[in-house]
């Protein structure tokens with residue numbers, strides 16, 4: 001016989017009963033957070049402040065998502081002039097008090113079910129552990145989209161560390177016509193690279209970047225490039241029949257489809273079930289950014305705190 005009980009988080013007990021009977025006491029937290037980027041970490045900090053327990057699962061070996069390794073100086077964060085994504089994330093992680101909570105890397109949830117008798121979510125983690133949570137929050141972000149496979153010569157998505165090895169004089173085809181493409185074209189030109197921007201339609205960049213592009217004679221801009229063809233080998237890359245040392249693709253983002261792996265967490269109409277939340281880039285914001293993500297995390301933390309207090313009374 002196997003009896004399953006519930007204890008607070010951190011007390012993962014296996015108690016031998018007489019003969020072959022075993023009682024397994026499952027871990028329980030108020031909130032299971034899936035995704036350890038800006039959104040998940042902000043939520044964790046708010047929940048700690050509100051006195052709620054949480055477990056955060058991050059599938060990569062490091063917390064912080066793509067910003068954690070980014071030396072790009074963040075723009076548009078009031079009060080945080082000249083701080084890199086890496087330093088911003090490091091400060092966030094340092095501020096989190098993990099007492100009664102847990103940050104786990106290289107881990108995710110593989111199975112999630114609602115337990116109507118207990119009114120919570122029964123989760124199986126990728127290491128086989130099980131855990132119960134009263135609320136679930138998905139903060140799985142988005143990944144750069146590219147129809148072309150990332151390789152030694154094909155760079156996909158923003159990040160200074162991805163272009164740092166490009167030398168002055170090397171030819172780079174920048175694919176895309178949005179702010180990321182314009183921003184990186186300008187950085188590459190400053191590094192001395194010979195930059196050609198290939199834009200599918202027209203440029204869609206902010207006025208300030210447009211002005212900088214226009215003033216930069218080192219950047220050639222070709223608009224109306226439909227059906228871009230790209231072939232890469234170890235030495236170079238051929239784009240629209242022209243040879244470059246690198247192609248850098250900035251075609252926007254595709255949001256995480258992680259919630260689709262758990263259809264039981266959605267209603268027939270496609271909305272999230274009660275007790276399940278999504279925050280950050282995976283909510284498909286028109287303009288994804290740190291402030292929106294952190295704001296959503298703060299609002300969801302307050303909402304969860306309210307619901308937990310209400311459910312307990």
Ligand SMILES: Cc1cc2nc3c(=O)[nH]c(=O)nc-3n(C[C@H](O)[C@H](O)[C@H](O)COP(=O)(O)OP(=O)(O)OC[C@H]3O[C@@H](n4cnc5c(N)ncnc54)[C@H](O)[C@@H]3O)c2cc1C
Nearest residue numbers: 035037038039059065066074075108140141280281289290
């Ligand atoms: C190079 C770069 C520069 C940027 N610069 C700025 C800027 O200057 N200003 C600004 O406002 N915004 C900037 N952004 C955008 C900003 O970083 C995002 O809007 C923000 O990070 C979104 O946070 P998030 O938590 O939703 O997603 P992310 O930060 O992407 O975090 C998602 C996390 O979830 C994890 N994950 C995914 N799936 C699973 C799973 N199944 N199980 C467990 N974990 C999972 C991922 O590994 C990742 O760690 C920049 C982005 C990049 C990449």
